Amino acid sequence: MTAIDPLDLTKRLIACPSVTPADAGAMAVMAEALESIGFTVHRFAAGEAPDGPVENLFATRGQGGPHFAFAGHSDVVPAGEGWSGDPFVPEVRGDLLYGRGAVDMKGAVAAFIAAAARLEDHPGTISLIITGDEEGPATFGTVALIDWMKARDICPDLCLVGEPTSARRLGDMVKIGRRGSVNMWIENAGTQGHVAYPHLADNPIPALVNALNALTALHLDDGNDWFQPSNLEITTIDVGNAATNVIPAMARARLNIRFNDEHRGADLVDLVRRTVAAHAPNATVRPAISGESFITPPGDFSALISAAIVKVTGLTPELSTTGGTSDARFLSKLCPVVEFGLCNATMHKLDEAVAIPDLYALTDIYEDIVRAVLTR
Numbered sequence: 001m002t003a004i005d006p007l008d009l010t011k012r013l014i015a016c017p018s019v020t021p022a023d024a025g026a027m028a029v030m031a032e033a034l035e036s037i038g039f040t041v042h043r044f045a046a047g048e049a050p051d052g053p054v055e056n057l058f059a060t061r062g063q064g065g066p067h068f069a070f071a072g073h074s075d076v077v078p079a080g081e082g083w084s085g086d087p088f089v090p091e092v093r094g095d096l097l098y099g100r101g102a103v104d105m106k107g108a109v110a111a112f113i114a115a116a117a118r119l120e121d122h123p124g125t126i127s128l129i130i131t132g133d134e135e136g137p138a139t140f141g142t143v144a145l146i147d148w149m150k151a152r153d154i155c156p157d158l159c160l161v162g163e164p165t166s167a168r169r170l171g172d173m174v175k176i177g178r179r180g181s182v183n184m185w186i187e188n189a190g191t192q193g194h195v196a197y198p199h200l201a202d203n204p205i206p207a208l209v210n211a212l213n214a215l216t217a218l219h220l221d222d223g224n225d226w227f228q229p230s231n232l233e234i235t236t237i238d239v240g241n242a243a244t245n246v247i248p249a250m251a252r253a254r255l256n257i258r259f260n261d262e263h264r265g266a267d268l269v270d271l272v273r274r275t276v277a278a279h280a281p282n283a284t285v286r287p288a289i290s291g292e293s294f295i296t297p298p299g300d301f302s303a304l305i306s307a308a309i310v311k312v313t314g315l316t317p318e319l320s321t322t323g324g325t326s327d328a329r330f331l332s333k334l335c336p337v338v339e340f341g342l343c344n345a346t347m348h349k350l351d352e353a354v355a356i357p358d359l360y361a362l363t364d365i366y367e368d369i370v371r372a373v374l375t376r
Helices: 006-014 026-036 102-117 142-151 205-216 265-279 300-313 356-375
Strands: 040-046 054-062 067-073 091-093 096-098 125-131 158-161 173-175 180-189 231-238 250-259 284-291 318-320 337-339 353-355
Touching: 006 026, 006 096, 006 102, 006 356, 026 040, 026 054, 026 102, 026 125, 040 142, 054 142, 067 102, 067 356, 096 102, 096 356, 102 125, 102 353, 102 356, 125 142, 158 356, 173 300, 173 337, 180 205, 180 265, 205 231, 205 250, 205 265, 250 265, 265 284, 300 337, 300 356, 353 356
Parallel strands: 067 125, 067 158, 158 337, 173 318
Antiparallel strands: 040 054, 054 125, 091 096, 096 353, 180 250, 180 284, 231 250
């Protein structure tokens, strides 16, 4: 079977400026590599502008069970200004490979494809679930892929997501769950007027401020064995009033709640609405639940992953649920999901870079994980 160098493949993926939702050739690079090692590749686009169209890829090799899936994304966040080189021209300096997406997460995708290239005549099924919409709204990516899979009765037994979970050294952290996330937009309408004639106006700001004070005073929970306490953060307050002598007609605020598995998103929306109504009865609350909290309890799957990490790196990983959201929140509805990948110190930063030895070590770890799953 064809050997694949994870460093070379990572370079070729970085060279595709696939800022969400653009693909810029990244899916074609992956498809070519996967087809060369015997995978059947399915590609389709979903959605329309401005959040689409989004390119998605599902690749599979083998048949029957067990069915092991790797999930990831080829899209990246905008590069920003101030890089020491071109963010989409991969550059090796010493032991580091620089480029947007090096760790989040083109390097992990390349490492898994390289690992799959080493696994000839394996029992069971290996699949890759790759989207171009993880860094964006996540509307037309993994959600669309899951719908596509369900329509064809495809469901993996286990799924590994290649997000950059390692903190200080490759292998020091594995994610077995994630907190949920909900954003809410609050609008409180008043009546515009002259500040010298307040009796002829209705200032919407004091009621909104009182509501926000009540929200920040809420005690959501104390956390539990696997999750930190849920937290509510006010992320903006806006009035849009450029005048010094005008009472505004509208006051707006936005908040985000990162919540553990003691809550559901809809229940938190209800709590916020009740709290706001007690102080600003005319205000409206518009929610957007990005994802629910989930956990894959420690067990055979996380133990198998930990064993592969110990074998290659000598480190025993911490099992964690910290950090932001990922597409694992969608995939967890299909099967047990665990996340493990490269060091995240430079993700989304200027001069994002991956340690080249880590790319090869991650390939070894992924190979051991898949072998263990398919042969147990």
